[in-house]
Each structure stands twice: as C-alpha cells, then as structure tokens.
Amino acid sequence: MSGAKARFEYKAETDQVPHPSARTRGEYLSLLNIDHPPTVIRGTGIICTIGPSSQSVDTLKKLIESGLNIARLNFSHGTYEVNKSF
Secondary structure, eight states, X not given: OOHHHHHHHHXXXXXXXXXXXXXXXXXXXXTSOTTSOOOOOOOSOOEEEEOGGGOSHHHXXXXXXXXXXXXXXXXXXXXXXXXXXX
16 A cells, blocks of 8 residues: 555544444444545546637636636647637
8 A cells, every 4th residue: 555545544534533343444444424524635636628619707617616626728729819819
C-alpha cells in the first residue's frame, strides 16, 4: 500500500469513531454508519478545454456544477479575432 493511499484511508477511517465490538478490519468496515456524510476531499482535478462549443455562460455553469476545477483555453487553433473573443 502506498503512503498516499495509506494517508487517504487513515483520513477516511478517522472520521467515524471505531465501534467497540469490532475485532477485525472487515467487521469494523461492516459496522460503519453509511448515513454519515462523507468528508473525503476528492484528490483529483477535472480539467476542461473551453472552446467555441463550451464558451457560453450557461455551459460553463453546468461544467462548474459538474465538478470543473481547471479551465483550459487552447489558442493553438483559430484566428486572432476568434481567440480574442475568449
């Protein structure tokens, strides 16, 4: 098990108090409260390339609501005037 994964599992497991009757890891996991709100922070980012089909405000709002973390603008294609509109 890698160090990063071990830290992640430790963080996830310390959010709930261990059940006093759990004698094994499997028993502990089976006794976790599934209604407890998750507190694990996503460790990955979602990168979206913004272009002509995704530059409207409504589309950008939907992307953000879906988890967009990083917006990428690709100016490799298109004319100066088109790229200037971004």
